[in-house]
Amino acid sequence: MMFLQTRSREQVVLDGTWGFMPDPMGAFGPAKRSRSVFQGLDPVKEDRAVEYDINAMHDIQVPGDWNTQNPEWLNLEEAGWYTLNHTFSETQWSQLQGQRNFLCFESVNYSLRLWINGHEVADTQCPFLPQAFDITEHLKETTLICVRVDARRDAERMPSKVYDWWNYGGIFGSVSICPCPQTVLSDCHFTVEQLDDQGVRGAITVDVDGPCAQGFSVEVSVPELGLSWTGQGTDGVARLAYTIGSDVGVVPWSCENPKLYDYRVTLTTPEGKQDQLDLRVGFRTIECRGKEILLNGESLFLKGIAWHDERFGELGGRTRNREDCAELVSVAKELGANFARLAHYPHSEHTLDLCDELGLLVWDEIPVYWAIEYDTPVTREIGDTMWRQMLLRDRQHPCVLVHAVANETYDAPGKPEFMQGLRQVAQELNPGIPLGAAIAVPFVDGEYTLFDRPDMLVEFSDVIGINEYGGWYSPPLSKMPTARVTGHPDKPTFISEFGASGPSGVHGPADELWNEDNQLEVYKQQFAMFGRCMDSLCGISPWVMKDFRSPLRQNGFQRQFNCKGVVSAVGKQKMTYHFVRDQYAGSGPGLGLAGSEGSSADA
Ligand code: GCU
Secondary structure (H helix, E strand, C coil), X not given: CECCCCCCCCCEECCEEEEEEECCCCCCCCCCHHHCHHHCCCCCCCCCCCCCCCCXXXXXXXXXXXXXXXXXXXXXXXXXXXXXXXXXCHHHHHHHCCCEEEEEECCEECEEEEEECXXXXXEEECCCCCEXXXXXXXXXXXXXXXXEEECCCCCCXXXXXXXXXXXXXXXXXXXXXXXXXXXXXXEEEEEEEEEECCEEEEEEEEEEECCCCCCEEEEEEEHHHCEEEEEEEECCEEEEEEEEEHHHCCXXXXXXXXXXXXXXXXXXXXCXXXXXXXXXXXXXXXXXXXXXXXXXXXXXXXXXXXXXXXXXXXXXXXXXXXXXXXXXXXXXXXXXXXXXXXXXXXXXXXXXXXXXXHCCEEEEECCCECCCCCCCHHHHHHHHHHHHHHHHHHCCCCCEEEEEEEECCCCCCCHHHHHHHHHHHHHHHCCCCCEEEEEECCEXXXXXXXXXXXXXXXHHCCEEEEECCCCCCCCCHHHHHHCEEECCCCCCEEEEECCCCCXXXXXXXXXXXXXXXXXXXXHHHHHHHHHHCHHHCCEECCCCCECEECCCCCCCCCCCEECCCCECCCCCECHHHHHHHHHHHXXXXXCCCCCCCXXXXXX
């Protein structure tokens, strides 16, 4: 499996109706001929029993989780088998001739095992992130693609066995065949080292894979700036330094003006063979300075919102396309947010594109969530694979502000070594971006402080998120008027989670749980506390934008949905939605949030 930048490439898109067979016991596969789905044997023609039939599968839409496509598959976790017996059109088949043909998956959960015409090509554990496999040698004009996805929860995996979201399984993103030259441009990205009134300075890294990776030339051009740079590469990489004078007038990428520049990178091999990518770049710098986090040298206050990669609708389910993602991002923009906490795993890249285009800063995250077996080799390997693929995919996006390494973890054997490994990879792949962690902080003697519970991430992280649920988990609402929160004395610290469950449309006394009035009272008290502690916070991010499906929420108020959203699962705005929007606009009762009017607790 490799990272292959597929934007702007011609692709044979394989999205649509595939065959699907649930495998709740994980009983099918190579171990037994009669259950070897990937061979595509015909039970009618065979003279021995075959227990599957690729011509009598269920229909399933790709992309899309399997859970919400058939009520019988809502709780399916063990495994599902996808088949597509594809006959290429003349045009498609000619596109593939003489090329290196990669089968590309945008996102799968959890593991992926792949056969092409009965040949096993891949067996990976890299959920939520792009994977590309060279299938050239096995392609025929009619090709059987067979994919086994298992979504088992396992102590050795990341996340492990218990977590507060629905374990959707399946092929979440597009599937396509990407024909490429023998020597392929696998990636290109800009880093920005300096951006000020002198202009912009940095480096362009071009990654190449294939027989001519030892010696090649590249050209990068930005037509809108009338600039281009050329250079030579060896050992699969070319690094071009660039300087753009202030006279050129580069417009920095910012939330207020998310300026993106189209650019073209061209690879030429010694025999004159070419490959090309058309990508986008946003020029911006990110810096941590004491308790501040700065974008283009200006201190930020993060007016955030968190969400799961789950589409709107009664059923829930993973986002499948740009439209699903746009519905979520537009709520964040309507709230007046400038910061998106994409919890707790890599979201669809469509969301990153939209945040690039609309000016939302992003916290991306690998699912190092609650209990993790850091010192189990396969766990470390999964973490490293996901981290690498996420950084390779996300460094392309100027909206990414922080790469997050963990959420509410406990110190355990192997955690320091694991985290050090993540930092080394980040240094190699995307050195400019701070690393963050969301830390569950206990309430002790009237305040939330980072130092009451050992967590090596307090020292390790560049940016610290405090998860605290004052008024909901601890302390009770009655204790909130005097509660305080203290960030790290020398690092940017924001409130990465706070909130309460407010089932949509349920109303009652503000001091009784499980209604919108109580949820609003918790928010008011939380914002009042932020107002008392502004000097130690660089932002806030309410948990959570929308109610989302979770097996941990089983009481009669929630019925398998976590109802801490400021909007319901179908997008119905709650009282807290309007409160947050007013606060972020600075037009609310100003319970102390930076930039809003004076404070009053009885808004
Ligand atoms: C935790 C956790 C979230 C969870 C939330 C809640 O802090 O990080 O994933 O959904 O609290 O209790 O709703």
